Amino acid sequence: MKIELTVNGVVRTLDLPPLVRLLDVLRGPLGLTGTKEGCGEGECGTCAVLLDGEPVNACLVPIGQCDGRMVVTVEGLAVDGAPGALGRAMAEHGGAQCGICTPGMMISAEALLVARPAPSAAEVRHALGGNLCRCTGYERIVDSVLRAAAARRGAGEVGP
Secondary structure (H helix, E strand, O other), rough: OOOEEEEEOOOEEEEEEOOOEHHHHOOOOOOOOOOOOOOOOOOOOOOOEOOOEEEEEEEHOOOOOOOOOOEEEEHHHHHHEOOHHHHHHHHOOOOOOOOOOOOHHHHHHHHOOOOOHOOOOOHHHHHOOOOOOOOOOOOOHHHHHHHHHHHHHHHOOOOO
16 A cells, blocks of 8 residues: 655655554664664553644554555654753653653653643643653653753744
């Protein structure tokens, strides 16, 4: 099946069976390995990407459902090829530990920050609720998102 989708701002045309997982397409033919596989069952949020601006678990999305749609991966959150405020805050404030959950956390945080540029800590916790982390205890992640929100507001930075 011919599928055309926009990934991180680039139109891609693929010829694939419609039930191949979006996660496998991103990591395989498209070479975007920032999106990680955790559970493969939609429970951990590790493989989260933005699909038309909404966070989804890429392990649960058949590529056939992506025809004509926009996908943003963690690579797409970069600003001019460098980490944006969110990526910098995650690195500088301990929001990224082993790195497995970080791409999914960043995608969920990005969706929140686009909708609510000045979220409360409770709103950040709620937005990250579908993402599991075994390293940080979440406080550093929440702090990183709040710091990124403040930095973005101060710099006039917007998401993808």
